[in-house]
Amino acid sequence: MEDVNPRQRLLFFGFLALVLIGGIFVLFIGFSHKKASRQQSSLNDQATQSVDTSYGIILPNGGVNVEDVTYFDNKQWVVANLVPKEGVTDASTIVAQKQSDGYHIKVGPGTLFGTDQLQGVPDDVVQYLSDQGLLYIPDNNSD
Numbered sequence: 748m749e750d751v752n753p754r755q756r757l758l759f760f761g762f763l764a765l766v767l768i769g770g771i772f773v774l775f776i777g778f779s780h781k782k783a784s785r786q787q788s789s790l791n792d793q794a795t796q797s798v799d800t801s802y803g804i805i806l807p808n809g810g811v812n813v814e815d816v817t818y819f820d821n822k823q824w825v826v827a828n829l830v831p832k833e834g835v836t837d838a839s840t841i842v843a844q845k846q847s848d849g850y851h852i853k854v855g856p857g858t859l860f861g862t863d864q865l866q867g868v869p870d871d872v873v874q875y876l877s878d879q880g881l882l883y884i885p886d887n888n889s890d
Contacts, residue, residue, distance in 0.1 A: 814838070819872050826875060829856050840881055842868055859883045 811829040818825050823845045830838040839856035842865075854864050861883045865873050876882045 817875065819875070820869055824869055824872050825850050826872060840876075840879075842872060842876070861885070 810832050812832060814828045814830050816825055816827040825843045825845070826840060827843070828838045828840055837858065839858055840860075841852045841855035842860075843850035843852045854860060854868060857864075858881070860876060860881055862873075865876070865882075873882065
């Protein structure tokens, strides 16, 4: 077997180390991306989500436009209508609360809300929903 000079040996082992480090880096990036994707889905019960860039509202899917946005309490809460892009169904309303990464939907989407759904929602938001005819108050006086 031929003798390999030290320079060739150094180049060979240097190249081998570079390939191993590169492979480990690629695997690390791939696993990190998958882990981040799993964490994002676990934060939301929805299978997919998108962020409406106009208002920063995190939506259950990308098939809607956000319209008629009304802010409350120094923009900590928002009421907005979601209008389907395909026109398959009617518009629905959401109530969202501001968090560090955008507005997260707390109530809705829906077209009518019961008072039990609005626990923790500020009174001015509840009043607005009532004024818009979106608040359902059961008639307890009926027989």
